[in-house]
Every structure is written in C-alpha cells, then in structure tokens.
Amino acid sequence: xxxxxxxxxxxxxxxxxxxxxxxxxxxxxxxxxxxxxxxxxxxxxxxxxxxxxxxxxxxxxxxxxxxxxxxxxxxxxxxxxxxxxxxxxxxxxxxxxxxxxxxxxxxxxxxxxxxxxxxxxxxxxxxxxxxxxxxxxxxxxxxxxxxxxxxxxxxxxxxxxxxxxxxxxxxxxxxxxxxxxxxxxxxxxxxxxxxxxxxxxxxxxxxxxxxxxxxxxxxxxxxxxxxxxxxxxxxxxxxxxxxxxxxxxxxxxxxxxxxxxxxxxxxxxxxxxxxxxxxxxxxxxxxxxxxxxxxxxxxxxxxxxxxxxxxxxxxxxxxxxxxxxxxxxxxxxxxxxxxxxxxxxxxxxxxxxxxxxxxxxxxxxxxxxxxxxxxxxxxxxxxxxxxxxxxxxx
Numbered sequence: 413x414x415x416x417x418x419x420x421x422x423x424x425x426x427x428x429x430x431x432x433x434x435x436x437x438x439x440x441x442x443x444x445x446x447x448x449x450x451x452x453x454x455x456x457x458x459x460x461x462x463x464x465x466x467x468x469x470x471x472x473x474x475x476x477x478x479x480x481x482x483x484x485x486x487x488x489x490x491x492x493x494x495x496x497x498x499x500x501x502x503x504x505x506x507x508x509x510x511x512x513x514x515x516x517x518x519x520x521x522x523x524x525x526x527x528x529x530x531x532x533x534x535x536x537x538x539x540x541x542x543x544x545x546x547x548x549x550x551x552x553x554x555x556x557x558x559x560x561x562x563x564x565x566x567x568x569x570x571x572x573x574x575x576x577x578x579x580x581x582x583x584x585x586x587x588x589x590x591x592x593x594x595x596x597x598x599x600x601x602x603x604x605x606x607x608x609x610x611x612x613x614x615x616x617x618x619x620x621x622x623x624x625x626x627x628x629x630x631x632x633x634x635x636x637x638x639x640x641x642x643x644x645x646x647x648x649x650x651x652x653x654x655x656x657x658x659x660x661x662x663x664x665x666x667x668x669x670x671x672x673x674x675x676x677x678x679x680x681x682x683x684x685x686x687x688x689x690x691x692x693x694x695x696x697x698x699x700x701x702x703x704x705x706x707x708x709x710x711x712x713x714x715x716x717x718x719x720x721x722x723x724x725x726x727x728x729x730x731x732x733x734x735x736x737x738x739x740x741x742x743x744x745x746x747x748x749x750x751x752x753x754x755x756x757x758x759x760x761x762x763x764x765x766x767x768x769x770x771x772x773x774x775x776x777x778x779x780x781x782x783x784x785x786x787x788x789x790x791x792x793x794x795x796x797x798x799x800x801x802x803x804x805x806x
Contacts, residue, residue, distance in 0.1 A: 428463065429519055433530045436515045437590065440790035441581040443563050451504060453511040453789070460514050472517045472796065479795075480506050486745065489711045494719040501715035505787070512793020521764050521798050524597040528605065531594045532612040534566065535619035538579040538587070541567040542622055546574055577622035588628025589779040590790070591620045595632065596775040599639050600768050627694075627782035631775050638774070642767045694735040694781050701739035705747065712746035720744060737787075738780040753786070756795040764798050 439445045439453055461468065483506060491497040516523055541564060544550040554562040560571035561582070568578040579587035595616065598605060605613055620628055640653055691697060703723065704713050713720045720743065721727045734740045742750050754773055762769040776791065785791040 429522065429526055430530060432460070432515045432518065433523070433526050436512065436789055436793070437530065437534070437580070439511065440590070440788035441586045443557050443561065443568060443582055444565060446582075447557075451507065453507055457507070457511055457514065460511075460518075464514075464518055467518055468514070472513070475796070476510060476513055479509060483509075486711060486749070487714075490714045490719070493708065493711060494714055494722075496716055496719050497714055498716040505715070505792075508787065508789050509792045512789025512791070513796040514793070515789070516793045516796040519797075523797055524594075525601070527594050528598050528609075528612070528616075531591065532609075532615055534579060535591070535616045537566050538577055538619055539615065539622065542577045545569050546577070573624075576624045577619060579619065579623075584623040585625045585627060585782050588620055588623040588625030588631075589783050589785060591616060591623070592628050592631035592635065592775055592779065593772075593790070595620075596635050596771050597768070599635060599643060599771055600765050602639060602643065625782075627778055631778045634774065634778070635771065638771050642771075692733045692735045697734045697736035698739040698781075701734075701736065701743040704743040705739065709747050712742065712744045712749065715744055734784065736781055737784040738777060740784060741780075741786045753795065760795050760797050 435456060445452060483502065487497050487499070487502045519526060541552075545552060545564075545567070546569065552564065554564045554569065557563050557568075562569040562571075566580045568580060568582060570576070570578050570583055573584050576584035577587060578584050579590070581587045581590065602613075617632075620632055691700065704720070707713065707723070713722065717728045738750070754776070757776065758769045758773050761772050772794075776785075776794075779785055780791075
C-alpha cells in the first residue's frame with residue numbers, strides 16, 4: 413500500500429515536471445504569455461514554492477540571492493553613473509531568473525530529457541498546423557496579434573514568414589533557437605534517444621528544417637560535428653560522416669536561396685551603416701551596440717531607453733527590435749554580466765558533463781546572436797541546472 417502510494421506520488425510529480433517545462437516554454441516566447449502581462453510568472457511562482465516546498469532547499473535560495481544581490485548592486489552603480497535606472501525592469505528581470513531557476517533546479521539533470529519530450533509534441537503539433545495553415549491555407553480560427561501574426565495557442569502564423577514554421581513562438585528563428593538548444597542539451601544521450609525515440613528525433617529535426625532559420629541550421633550543423641568529434645565512439649562515423657556533412661552543408665547553402673540572400677543582405681547592410689545609424693539585423697545591431705559597450709563596458713547602460721540610447725535620442729520610444737541579444741545585453745548590463753552568465757552556465761553543466769558544457773555554451777552564444785533570449789526564463793534559469801553541485805558550493 414505504501415509502495416503504491418509512493419509510486420502514485422512520484423507519477424504525480426512526474427506529470428508536474430512536464431507541466432513546469434511547458435510553462436517555462438510558454439513564458440519564453442509564446443505570444444499568449446505576452447498578452448497575459450509582463451509579470452505573469454508572479455502568479456505561478458507562489459504555486460511552485462508551495463507544491464515543491466519540500467524539494468526547494470537552501471542550495472537554491474543561496475545562489476539565487478547572490479545573483480539577485482549582484483544585479484541590485486549593478487543597478488545601484490548604474491544609478492550613480494547614469495542618474496537613472498528602471499527599477500521595474502530590474503525587478504522583472506530578477507523574477508524571470510527566479511522562475512527559470514526554479515524549473516531548472518527542481519528538474520536538475522532530468523531537465524534535458526523532459527525538455528526533449530515536450531519539444532517533440534510541440535514539434536509534431538507545429539508540423540501539422542504548418543501544413544494546414546501555412547501550406548494548404550485551411551481557414552482555422554485564431555487570435556489576431558501584432559505585425560501580421562495570428563495565434564493558435566500552441567502555434568503562431570506569421571504572414572511575413574508564411575512559408576516558415578514558428579512553432580508556438582513569436583517567429584521562426586525563435587522556434588529554431590529552442591529546438592537547437594534542446595538538441596544540444598541532449599547530445600550526450602543521443603545513442604539512447606536514437607535507439608528508443610528515433611521517430612521523436614526525426615520529428616524535431618524536421619521541425620527545425622521547416623523554420624528555415626540561418627542560425628538554427630548553423631547551430632544544428634555545429635552540434636552534429638561536435639557530437640561526432642567528442643561523443644561518438646565510432647572512428648568510422650567520424651571520418652565518413654563529418655566530410656559528408658561538410659558537403660551537404662555546402663550543397664544546402666548553394667541551393668537554399670534564403671540562406672544566401674539573408675547572409676549577403678545583412679553583411680552589406682552592416683558594412684554600409686553610417687556612424688550613428690541603427691539596423692535591427694544581427695550584424696547591424698552588433699556594430700551599433702559596440703558604441704554603448706565601449707561607453708560603459710563594466711556596468712552597461714541599463715534597461716531604460718533614456719540611458720540605453722542616450723546618444724541616439726531619436727530612437728527612444730520606437731519599436732526597434734534589436735537583432736542581437738548577445739551585444740544588446742552587454743550594452744544593457746555590461747561585459748562582466750555576459751562573462752559571468754556564460755561562466756555560471758558552463759560550470760553548472762560541466763558538473764553533468766564537461767563536453768556538454770562547451771557545446772551548450774556555443775549554442776547559447778550562437779542563438780543569442782539572433783534573438784533576445786536573455787529576457788526569457790529558458791535562458792536565464794539554465795545556470796541553476798544540477799544546482800546541488802554548482803559554483804557556489806564547489
């Protein structure tokens with residue numbers, strides 16, 4: 413009887429774990445979450461703290477308080493240097509870290525597999541709706557959203573990218589970022605997944621291909637090479653598949669017009685930018701952000717637009733859509749912030765597998781170059797994965 417009760421409780425928590433992953437993804441780029449308000453995670457956090465109160469120990473609270481205190485100290489330095497700080501934005505950012513951190517902490521090294529299972533179902537749903545809505549134009553009722561987007565709760569149709577798969581995120585590149593992070597985090601267990609979940613892997617990769625995302629393709633290609641070099645035990649696979657992948661990648665690049673045109677266009681725009689001109693492309697944003705990174709390399713320029721774009725006041729109040737999350741967050745919070753974020757992420761995953769730590773950090777940097785991922789809990793919380801043996805405890 414007691415044994416059955418224990419199994420039932422374990423099963424209930426197992427289902428709750430999957431719900432946590434779903435909520436994490438919903439608040440990491442699903443337009444529905446945007447409609448629910450910027451502080452919506454505050455509604456969920458108390459529930460998590462109550463349900464998992466016995467599982468959440470001091471080894472979560474201590475590092476969280478250290479990180480939150482460090483950010484508050486940074487905001488104080490910004491106030492002293494910039495004379496203005498958006499405390500509301502700062503508080504919201506700390507809440508984002510708390511929400512993401514709780515999910516990663518509670519799931520620990522189980523996160524990657526449960527992440528993969530959830531992503532499989534989201535990928536499968538996206539492929540079905542992609543065919544019905546994007547390709548066959550079946551008139552399925554949805555919720556009109558901004559900039560030509562229509563929301564179907566677990567899927568987003570974007571008129572500007574009508575032949576690309578957005579999944580449940582705001583654009584195809586965002587969906588690709590989640591997919592490549594999932595693939596990278598599960599690279600260590602690929603032989604097991606291929607043996608037991610082959611069809612799921614095929615579905616996830618197919619969904620990635622339908623995003624037609626340049627960053628997604630590059631990240632996937634590098635993940636495949638990395639796996640063959642550092643995880644595969646077969647020398648035959650290394651020496652036969654790696655050259656084949658290079659040939660395939662060249663063929664894909666030459667025959668995929670969208671890849672060539674996108675890279676060529678963004679390169680030309682970046683090279684032809686005037687000194688004070690803004691471009692929301694990933695390369696153009698990086699070039700523009702360099703000015704603000706050099707201006708305040710240690711403390712950044714804050715989240716407030718009045719300080720972030722102080723030397724370009726004509727940009728304040730505009731919906732800029734900065735295309736480079738890597739440079740934007742260095743411009744907002746400083747270079748040390750980015751360094752410690754990547755360091756903490758590396759150390760947290762290093763405790764699970766040192767080879768995996770390098771790969772995940774590479775993927776994070778690549779995806780940050782295309783999207784503002786550091787404003788979402790999926791990326792901010794990752795430093796708490798396997799938290800019981802992290803940098804704060806040794």
